[in-house]
Amino acid sequence: MEIKMNLTAAPKEKPTDESKLGFGKVFTDHMFVMDWDRATGWHDARIEPLAPLQLHPAATVLHYGLEIFEGMKAYRTAEGKVQLFRPTENVARMNRSAERMSMPQMDPEDMLQAIKTLVSVEKDWVPHGFGTSLYIRPFLIGNDETLGVHTLHHAKYVIICSPSGSYYAEGINPVKIMVEDEDVRAVRGGTGFAKCGGNYGAAQRAGERAETLGYTQVLWLDGVDRKYIEEVGAMNIMFKIDGKVVTPKLNGSILPGITRKSILELLRAEGKDPEERLISVDELIEAAENGKLEEAWGCGTAAVVSPVGWLYYKGKEYEINNGKIGPTTQGLYDKLTAIQWGKTEDKFGWIVPVE
Numbered sequence: 093m094e095i096k097m098n099l100t101a102a103p104k105e106k107p108t109d110e111s112k113l114g115f116g117k118v119f120t121d122h123m124f125v126m127d128w129d130r131a132t133g134w135h136d137a138r139i140e141p142l143a144p145l146q147l148h149p150a151a152t153v154l155h156y157g158l159e160i161f162e163g164m165k166a167y168r169t170a171e172g173k174v175q176l177f178r179p180t181e182n183v184a185r186m187n188r189s190a191e192r193m194s195m196p197q198m199d200p201e202d203m204l205q206a207i208k209t210l211v212s213v214e215k216d217w218v219p220h221g222f223g224t225s226l227y228i229r230p231f232l233i234g235n236d237e238t239l240g241v242h243t244l245h246h247a248k249y250v251i252i253c254s255p256s257g258s259y260y261a262e263g264i265n266p267v268k269i270m271v272e273d274e275d276v277r278a279v280r281g282g283t284g285f286a287k288c289g290g291n292y293g294a295a296q297r298a299g300e301r302a303e304t305l306g307y308t309q310v311l312w313l314d315g316v317d318r319k320y321i322e323e324v325g326a327m328n329i330m331f332k333i334d335g336k337v338v339t340p341k342l343n344g345s346i347l348p349g350i351t352r353k354s355i356l357e358l359l360r361a362e363g364k365d366p367e368e369r370l371i372s373v374d375e376l377i378e379a380a381e382n383g384k385l386e387e388a389w390g391c392g393t394a395a396v397v398s399p400v401g402w403l404y405y406k407g408k409e410y411e412i413n414n415g416k417i418g419p420t421t422q423g424l425y426d427k428l429t430a431i432q433w434g435k436t437e438d439k440f441g442w443i444v445p446v447e
């Protein structure tokens with residue numbers, strides 16, 4: 093794929109204090125853009141100065157939610173090299189999301205080339221500290237200029253990058269989560285497994301309610317019986333119950349996280365036998381009540397792992413591991429981040445360098 097380069101003559105000043113970056117607030121100088129028409133396919137791949145997008149007020153994305161995205165990071169090693177973690181997984185998932193939404197798919201090689209080229213252009217924006225990263229956000233929007241609901245004819249693919257601080261600038265502190273037994277995020281047959289903006293729209297209300305009550309995240313139950321655990325906020329969820337790591341199996345309404353997949357592969361490579369199965373909220377609460385719920389953690393690209401210290405369900409709060417991060421959670425965090433930030437040899441072939 094040919095990528096036209098239109099680089100800025102006036103690069104912005106890079107942030108000097110990495111501890112103040114936060115998440116997704118600062119953006120680099122450029123973005124990747126490519127357009128799609130049903131008649132001509134993908135065309136005009138380009139890297140150009142980051143600027144507001146011009147959209148017709150009737151653009152499909154603004155009315156009917158045709159939007160999908162990805163989230164990944166570029167990591168800087170102690171030697172100064174820049175690398176990606178399993179980017180082909182993001183690329184494949186983006187195409188699965190596109191398929192679900194009847195949006196155009198892309199050549200996986202082209203998608204990877206676009207990501208690598210943009211990160212290479214923005215290399216100096218990748219922060220240096222362990223735990224910091226350049227967050228990469230590819231997204232695809234429906235861009236027909238008509239209010240009619242019909243097959244999509246125009247789309248726009250964009251990638252933006254945001255240097256982000258360490259998720260754990262203040263140490264890995266366990267979070268409080270609340271089981272949501274009213275709203276649901278997704279149902280089987282719906283878009284739960286797709287990384288689409290609409291899923292986040294549906295999740296907003298419960299998230300805000302939980303926050304008002306002092307909980308950071310919502311633990312979602314299945315959309316049919318509100319009985320089985322699905323995921324937590326924008327992360328997958330794992331538990332250690334009676335010595336065994338268990339996580340909800342992918343059922344169509346859960347987002348298939350790459351961090352989730354990597355943790356399962358790590359554990360299996362260590363000869364452990366994590367289970368992917370249905371976990372009812374009743375089983376979880378019973379385990380919490382008789383001391384068998386040893387650890388709980390969310391997992392996703394942003395946080396890597398996020399220990400859960402307290403769980404609220406039907407008027408009661410349950411404490412997990414005395415509100416402290418447990419050894420399995422800590423071990424997984426250490427092993428994954430060591431690979432991502434290049435502190436250890438990558439035996440899995442997960443790392444893709446950016447030249």
Ligand SMILES: *Cc1c(COP(=O)(O)O)cnc(C)c1O
Pocket residue numbers: 163287323325326327328347348349350351352391392393394
């Ligand atoms: C992105 C996402 C995850 C985590 O996926 P990773 O690939 O591990 O970052 C989990 N749940 C939801 C709803 C997500 O959007």
